[in-house]
Amino acid sequence: MNTPAHLQVLGICGSLRQKSYNMAALRTAGELMPPGLKLNITGIGELPIYNFDVQEKGFPAPATKLRDEILAADALLFASPEYNWSVGAPLKNAIDWMSRFQPQPFNNKPAALFSATGGPVGGARGQYDLRRILSGLGVHWLMKPEVFIGMSASKFADGKLTDETTRKFLTDQMVAFEDWIKRMKRAFA
Ligand SMILES: Cc1cc2nc3c(=O)[nH]c(=O)nc-3n(C[C@H](O)[C@H](O)[C@H](O)COP(=O)(O)O)c2cc1C
Numbered sequence: 001m002n003t004p005a006h007l008q009v010l011g012i013c014g015s016l017r018q019k020s021y022n023m024a025a026l027r028t029a030g031e032l033m034p035p036g037l038k039l040n041i042t043g044i045g046e047l048p049i050y051n052f053d054v055q056e057k058g059f060p061a062p063a064t065k066l067r068d069e070i071l072a073a074d075a076l077l078f079a080s081p082e083y084n085w086s087v088g089a090p091l092k093n094a095i096d097w098m099s100r101f102q103p104q105p106f107n108n109k110p111a112a113l114f115s116a117t118g119g120p121v122g123g124a125r126g127q128y129d130l131r132r133i134l135s136g137l138g139v140h141w142l143m144k145p146e147v148f149i150g151m152s153a154s155k156f157a158d159g160k161l162t163d164e165t166t167r168k169f170l171t172d173q174m175v176a177f178e179d180w181i182k183r184m185k186r187a188f189a
Contacts, residue, residue: 006038010041010072010075011039012091014087015081022080025170032174044066044094047063050093074110081115081116085126087129098137104137110139110180112180114149115147117149121148122148142177145169147173
């Protein structure tokens, strides 16, 4: 149930894959959040590939919808795979669309991120690129704890994050995230 006491966190997953580990981890993060946070997960799969000619004719409905969701949220939580050592195209495309709006919806939003990958590195290279890109648009990142979920096939079962160590990492990150959101809201009040 949503109450005004909840801080509203908008979840954005960088993978469009139906059985995405990142989406599973994002849902798990919502379950592990402290009671003061409430996660709503949005979608980015309906956005067309960014094209200035399309924008000139008017922002597509999925872009304005995402813009409004970002503006309404107290904070953003990203879960994204790393594609070719960087941010994957679906998420970068969504960011490119959002970057065209004025006022800038990402500006002064507190945010946290984690990543899940098939290999052992856990998406560190993609995470640091995402931090760099969104810092340029005014996002204020929670810096620690960082969460990199590697070897995902061994940590998820039936669409759920089951690895206890990783669940503890995510729990700790969500506790720190609540504190970070409150600090940022005070700073920008
Ligand atoms: C186009 C593509 C590029 C990838 N590049 C990387 C990479 O650079 N580093 C990595 O650790 N995994 C890479 N992977 C593997 C992903 O980590 C793996 O597919 C993961 O499950 C994707 O996340 P998802 O389950 O949320 O879809 C890549 C996968 C795809 C499809």
